Amino acid sequence: xxxxDFRNVWLAYNDELLAQGQYAVEDISLQVGEGxxxxxxxxxxxxxxxxxxxxxxxxRPSKGTVxxxxxxxxxxxxxxxxxxxxxxxxxxxxxVRNVMLPLEIVEPYRSSFKARRDEYEARARQLLQxxxxxxxxxxFPWQLSGGMxxxxxxxxxxxxxxKMLLLDEPFGALDAFTRxxxxxxxxxxxxxxxxxxxxxxxxxxxxxxxADTVYCMSKSPGRFVVRRExxxxxxxxxxxxxxxxxxxIVHELRGHIGAFxxxxxxSGIAVPQ
Amino acid sequence: MVITKTMERWSPLVVLLAVLLxxxxxxxxxxxxxxxxxxPTQIAAQFAEFKGPLLEAAWKTFxxxxxxxxxxxxxxxxxxxxxxxxxxxxxxxxxxxxxxNAVPKAAIVPILVVWFGIxxxxxxxxxxxxxxFPITVNIATGLATLEPExxxxxxxxxxxxxxxxxxxxxxxxxxxxxxxxxxxxxLAFVGTVLAEMTAGDSGIGYLMQTAGSQQRMxxxxxxxxxxxxxxxxxxxxxxxVEKRTTGWAHRGSQAD
Numbered sequence: 001x002x003x004x005d006f007r008n009v010w011l012a013y014n015d016e017l018l019a020q021g022q023y024a025v026e027d028i029s030l031q032v033g034e035g036x037x038x039x040x041x042x043x044x045x046x047x048x049x050x051x052x053x054x055x056x057x058x059x060r061p062s063k064g065t066v067x068x069x070x071x072x073x074x075x076x077x078x079x080x081x082x083x084x085x086x087x088x089x090x091x092x093x094x095x096v097r098n099v100m101l102p103l104e105i106v107e108p109y110r111s112s113f114k115a116r117r118d119e120y121e122a123r124a125r126q127l128l129q130x131x132x133x134x135x136x137x138x139x140f141p142w143q144l145s146g147g148m149x150x151x152x153x154x155x156x157x158x159x160x161x162x163k164m165l166l167l168d169e170p171f172g173a174l175d176a177f178t179r180x181x182x183x184x185x186x187x188x189x190x191x192x193x194x195x196x197x198x199x200x201x202x203x204x205x206x207x208x209x210x211a212d213t214v215y216c217m218s219k220s221p222g223r224f225v226v227r228r229e230x231x232x233x234x235x236x237x238x239x240x241x242x243x244x245x246x247x248x249i250v251h252e253l254r255g256h257i258g259a260f261x262x263x264x265x266x267s268g269i270a271v272p273q
Numbered sequence: 274m275v276i277t278k279t280m281e282r283w284s285p286l287v288v289l290l291a292v293l294l295x296x297x298x299x300x301x302x303x304x305x306x307x308x309x310x311x312x313p314t315q316i317a318a319q320f321a322e323f324k325g326p327l328l329e330a331a332w333k334t335f336x337x338x339x340x341x342x343x344x345x346x347x348x349x350x351x352x353x354x355x356x357x358x359x360x361x362x363x364x365x366x367x368x369x370x371x372x373x374n375a376v377p378k379a380a381i382v383p384i385l386v387v388w389f390g391i392x393x394x395x396x397x398x399x400x401x402x403x404x405x406f407p408i409t410v411n412i413a414t415g416l417a418t419l420e421p422e423x424x425x426x427x428x429x430x431x432x433x434x435x436x437x438x439x440x441x442x443x444x445x446x447x448x449x450x451x452x453x454x455x456x457x458x459x460l461a462f463v464g465t466v467l468a469e470m471t472a473g474d475s476g477i478g479y480l481m482q483t484a485g486s487q488q489r490m491x492x493x494x495x496x497x498x499x500x501x502x503x504x505x506x507x508x509x510x511x512x513x514v515e516k517r518t519t520g521w522a523h524r525g526s527q528a529d
Contacts, residue, residue: 088422140521
């Protein structure tokens, strides 16, 4: 049975929109195996973030069902971790204490937090070191660069060892070089810990480099239009992004996005970037 | 001109001395009589002469203000907490509070006197009534303007409302809180003096009222200066506490 299971999910943001038949996402179905890395790409405003809200349980579907890890999603799940486009670190906490935040919230860590604080702190420090933030643990977030803050934010999403990591355009605000570095960081963490990842992005290269399966979403209505498995062997090196095979997949996905833009009667961009 | 750190540090004192000098020269130059507008030296002389009564009155005013201020911190924080953390409470209570805040506190003092008599009660309560509002508004603003992203970080983990409030809402509104304390403390002094002038039997306000009715302008001005000095000292105290506890919110100005 699939680990993440969306069956014919529709979501309207409120009753009024529901009555008008205005859905943010329509008829979404997907099945994700355990440990699979999927990416969702599409133009902005296509309902990618809505999809994330459904997966985290922050929103409940108007129609259809969402099941994760065999249980129906009725509210926020404790087995997920999430990172956003903005690092959203708390400026009054040091980096290591920011990373420890989920342990103060999520059971079973919460009830043993006081007693086993040293152990948890050691874990947070180790995690920070594993993404190259050794030596910055006791700095405040605003003393760190944007890329470092985003690394810390990903550590925070992972510290309670979630079974599923949700990433909502986590590298969108970073420069190209930092972004590629963080791709590798994420690739290594995923290889080592085998959690599920759902990555929402509008960077096609990013999705092809990182994911096992890429889903393309169309804009209004937000629907999945293409499912593309990426058969590139793992572990993938950054070099792979310059191979013809890689470029072909990116090109193909770009074609899909261009195509359904045209169908909407909007100006399509034929040239892949 | 190059502005150095030393110049910046001493600039308030320089301005103060310049104003005093200008004041002295103006009074002497235009030969303004003391009972209209006393000069700084005349006020200083009154200070020396009435040191005892002035200090006693200042002490009285100070701790009445502190009582009222303490009350307004407790009530202001709790009310701000309520209004800032619940949309319903915000909508329901805010208009009433605005209306209440617009009522001139001088108009309330006589009512307070009827209820509590001459003495401590009206002073403490006026200081409280005039100063809790900025605290409430600032705490409420701090909580209500919480970035949704920061809240989502906790909510996806299944955090309860209380967790969000304690882990994010409160620390985030601390700078607002200290900012409001600086405003509230000066207002609290205004409240106390107001009550003392209208219905007091002691304190700086009462002293100024008495001195004024006897046409002893220099003594009345000495009272004014005392109040100003106390309010400034308390303001500086809260500024210092603010910088010590919420430095993260002032990092821009502290960076160099």
